[in-house]
Amino acid sequence: KSGNVTYYNNPMWPGEAHSLKMEKLLFQEKSEYQEVLVFESSSYGKVLVLDGIVQLTQKDECAYQEMIAHLPLCSIKTPKNVLVVGGGDGGVLREIARHNSVELIDICEIDKMVIDVSKKFFPELAIGFDDPRVQLHVGDAVEFLRNSPDGKYDAIIVDSSDPVGPAQELVERPFFETLATALRPGGVLCNMAESMWLHTHLIQDMLSVCCETFKGSVHYAWASVPTYPSGVIGFLLCSTEGGPPVDFQNPINPIEQLERAVQHRRELRFYNSEMHRAAFALPSYLRREVPCL
Numbered sequence: 001k002s003g004n005v006t007y008y009n010n011p012m013w014p015g016e017a018h019s020l021k022m023e024k025l026l027f028q029e030k031s032e033y034q035e036v037l038v039f040e041s042s043s044y045g046k047v048l049v050l051d052g053i054v055q056l057t058q059k060d061e062c063a064y065q066e067m068i069a070h071l072p073l074c075s076i077k078t079p080k081n082v083l084v085v086g087g088g089d090g091g092v093l094r095e096i097a098r099h100n101s102v103e104l105i106d107i108c109e110i111d112k113m114v115i116d117v118s119k120k121f122f123p124e125l126a127i128g129f130d131d132p133r134v135q136l137h138v139g140d141a142v143e144f145l146r147n148s149p150d151g152k153y154d155a156i157i158v159d160s161s162d163p164v165g166p167a168q169e170l171v172e173r174p175f176f177e178t179l180a181t182a183l184r185p186g187g188v189l190c191n192m193a194e195s196m197w198l199h200t201h202l203i204q205d206m207l208s209v210c211c212e213t214f215k216g217s218v219h220y221a222w223a224s225v226p227t228y229p230s231g232v233i234g235f236l237l238c239s240t241e242g243g244p245p246v247d248f249q250n251p252i253n254p255i256e257q258l259e260r261a262v263q264h265r266r267e268l269r270f271y272n273s274e275m276h277r278a279a280f281a282l283p284s285y286l287r288r289e290v291p292c293l
């Protein structure tokens with residue numbers, strides 16, 4: 001049926017309602033972990049919703065997928081082994097594949113339905129799974145990392161949903177410690193870090209845990225994503241100690257050099273080295289609130 005899909009009273013945006021006009025309902029089922037919904041919107045293309053929270057739309061997914069992948073990968077010289085936690089829609093894999101220094105892309109997604117739904121309705125994202133470097137692991141990332149050798153990864157990207165469901169454990173201290181152990185010295189972590197307008201306390205909590213856990217550098221960056229409540233989404237960037245210091249604000253491995261190398265992939269729509277630098281400019285209230293920046 002067509003009409004408006006409106007989300008009231010979600011704890012992620014108390015006191016607000018967010019609405020998109022729906023042309024056609026395409027998929028709605030409960031997986032083992034969450035409700036998975038796909039609909040054709042009037043103005044943002046197809047929309048993927050998990051437990052009532054918009055995860056991506058065809059129109060603005062580029063901002064999120066490109067930033068969460070290239071902010072970390074353009075901050076180190078030659079990323080080789082990369083791990084994606086979550087990311088079952090495949091969009092981040094599509095972006096990582098642009099980096100020809102990458103040799104292995106492990107992805108650990110807990111909900112197979114997200115992968116299957118993306119392949120059916122979002123082929124321009126699920127194309128990420130076609131890259132021969134991708135190794136798919138369906139399951140819990142905590143379990144996956146328990147069996148992973150220390151210091152295996154140059155970069156880890158946590159493309160999670162909100163910590164109000166299957167992703168709850170991904171924002172707690174033990175998991176950040178597990179991530180730090182899985183990274184090589186001077187390795188980088190980038191995880192989805194909510195809205196600086198709505199989740200300052202959650203961001204503050206995550207940042208203070210990361211300042212203690214990652215003895216390298218810890219930074220917060222953000223991007224405009226109109227279909228996320230408050231219109232912005234943040235990224236937490238951390239590097240482990242013991243390697244060359246990582247200066248997140250000045251991409252040591254600029255995407256523009258890579259672009260010349262690999263022409264046949266879909267071109268970037270959002271990320272570039274200027275947007276990379278700009279993403280770390282923070283409002284004063286956040287700079288004051290955020291320790292160790």
Ligand SMILES: NCCCCCc1nc2ccccc2[nH]1
Nearest residue numbers: 012055159160161162195228229
């Ligand atoms: N896994 C893709 C990213 C998911 C982000 C979901 C998200 N982004 C938000 C922004 C403001 C409020 C709630 C939000 N929930």
